[in-house]
Amino acid sequence: MSSSVVTAGLVVIGDEILSGRTKDVNIATTAQFCTDLAIELREVRIVSDDTDAIIEAVNALRARCTYVFTTGGIGPTHDDITADAIAKAFGVDLPINEEARAMLEARWAETGTPATPARLRMARIPVGADLIVNAVSAAPGFRIGNVHVMAGVPKIMQAMLESIAPTLEGGRKVESRTVPAAVGEGAVGDPLGEIQSRYDDVKIGSYPQMGNTHVMTYLVLRSHDIERLEQATAEVQVLVDRLHAEKNIVLPKEPYV
Amino acid sequence: MSSSVVTAGLVVIGDEILSGRTKDVNIATTAQFCTDLAIELREVRIVSDDTDAIIEAVNALRARCTYVFTTGGIGPTHDDITADAIAKAFGVDLPINEEARAMLEARWAETGTPATPARLRMARIPVGADLIVNAVSAAPGFRIGNVHVMAGVPKIMQAMLESIAPTLEGGRKVESRTVPAAVGEGAVGDPLGEIQSRYDDVKIGSYPQMGNTHVMTYLVLRSHDIERLEQATAEVQVLVDRLHAEKNIVLPKEPYV
Incomplete structure (x- = not known):
């Protein structure tokens, strides 16, 4: 490696x-x-x-x-x-x-x-x-x-x-974590940008999907540094939990990919 | 137009x-x-x-x-x-x-x-x-x-x-014709190249597909000039008919897209 x-x-x-x-x-x-x-x-x-x-x-x-x-x-x-x-x-x-x-x-x-x-x-x-x-x-x-x-x-x-x-020689393995949010990108944009500004070693992407019943935004974090990745993911999860609580949203527990 | x-x-x-x-x-x-x-x-x-x-x-x-x-x-x-x-x-x-x-x-x-x-x-x-x-x-x-x-x-x-x-302003409409051939690209390559060399106003492409039972090669002709397109297509069809006859291949008659 x-x-x-x-x-x-x-x-x-x-x-x-x-x-x-x-x-x-x-x-x-x-x-x-x-x-x-x-x-x-x-x-x-x-x-x-x-x-x-x-x-x-x-x-x-x-x-x-x-x-x-x-x-x-x-x-x-x-x-x-x-x-x-x-x-x-x-x-x-x-x-x-x-x-x-x-x-x-x-x-x-x-x-x-x-x-x-x-x-x-x-x-x-x-x-x-x-x-x-x-x-x-x-x-x-x-x-x-x-x-x-x-x-x-x-x-x-x-x-x-x-x-x-x-x-082929591979690079350092990049790990990723996904936090699903049942809100639009607009609702997460500002606080997510604030988290991103404190983690320049973690790349945070935001991928909306227009479903038939509601919008989902998948927040994907990627990094070479597993410790920093877990820290940033925990912060994003806290943010999403707060947004869900504000709107009384409870997501099902099955795993997301 | x-x-x-x-x-x-x-x-x-x-x-x-x-x-x-x-x-x-x-x-x-x-x-x-x-x-x-x-x-x-x-x-x-x-x-x-x-x-x-x-x-x-x-x-x-x-x-x-x-x-x-x-x-x-x-x-x-x-x-x-x-x-x-x-x-x-x-x-x-x-x-x-x-x-x-x-x-x-x-x-x-x-x-x-x-x-x-x-x-x-x-x-x-x-x-x-x-x-x-x-x-x-x-x-x-x-x-x-x-x-x-x-x-x-x-x-x-x-x-x-x-x-x-x-x-948006569109260009001159390009028409296309497709001649299906139940042979590999290698079998059509030389005579197809010869036809292409005489039609610089018709673009001839060759697209093989590996099926489960036999290979098909779709010969696609494209041109702005409908008359030249039909001429070139007729020549390619004669070529493919000859190759099929040599191998006793008879394709079904349904239309191809």
Whole structure:
């Protein structure tokens, strides 16, 4: 376990997400993956199938984050240009990688699939990159520098994340506590801000949900420092208990997530 | 109907999305909204509740897109800093807006809600901005320049999008056609790339789905030019029919979306 903050950026590549045709699920998967590894996901960008757009996003995020993940655009068709863009971003060539070719050809041999030029596109890997092998697809992703290039198909993306997890260094574990309040954000805003002002090592978020019968506001506290987290949570709980008492609100006792 | 291309960028603001605690739905809503209005959504960025991060994303996108939309961070709590960041990005002050205050106070009067400093934060609007009034919440969003600042709560966000729709100029309508192919991307990659090379006014995308029994690849063609679109679609259909015939595949006749 490291004591430093480890950060990540995610670049989601694909016109189909931006047009609304496909609903992305890789963002939520990656967010949870990072949280589980105590990596702080700092920024996500969704860009179109455009070489310059991909290069700009990857270069911006790889300069400021410990890790960058990309999803999408590594298949065999003409609109799969992620490998080309990454090679260009790093200023390296993009030859057929013999290890990747061997993996693909072994799979193709099993199924009697011919090795067409389009399929061989998937064996093009930037010089200096390591392959990201996965259990679902024979087509590998790759890692170059701090950038991890992965598939857009969710099942394959998840298999690739699991494959790279042991190679990533996690940060200090962030713990969180949630205090549910059956009042609107306006009712807690001022006193919550006052508590936040005394705890700069605890990040307090306020997330309202409009239910069908009443509003709920979930107050989420997050910190590396468990002792300070418990102190701040106790203060927030006192505040919420007071607000509930003022309005004669008694919440059910089941656990909240 | 305009003949030019109208573009948009979306900035989603919120630590809760990046931590995986909340699954975003506003991206898909905005993508569909833009497609319906013939606006091309060019890029999406998800940033944390951090003033500099918000300013950087908004300034980058407002310089290159016809419209920018933001969601999140306009509530009454200390972590709602979007209005502050937008005012800073435009170099203007952020006073209490009397029209916004009147709207909020009218709602508060109905419910006997006191006008606390936290609640009044929601009436702070950058100088020069117009309010975005909506049917669900009394707290308005606002438009300044080409930037539309909206709520993160999905129901309110959707009401605000509906409220601004009549004020937006749409682009030339893009039509799309989908040709389903019961083969993998590798089988269509080369001939599809050849067709694409002869139609630079038609954008052809290839979207594989891993089903439980067999793979499907949806070939989606998009263009402003309906005649060229139909020509390219007919060529892709001939290609897919040939691939299906080679493998004795007969797809069911129900319509695909």
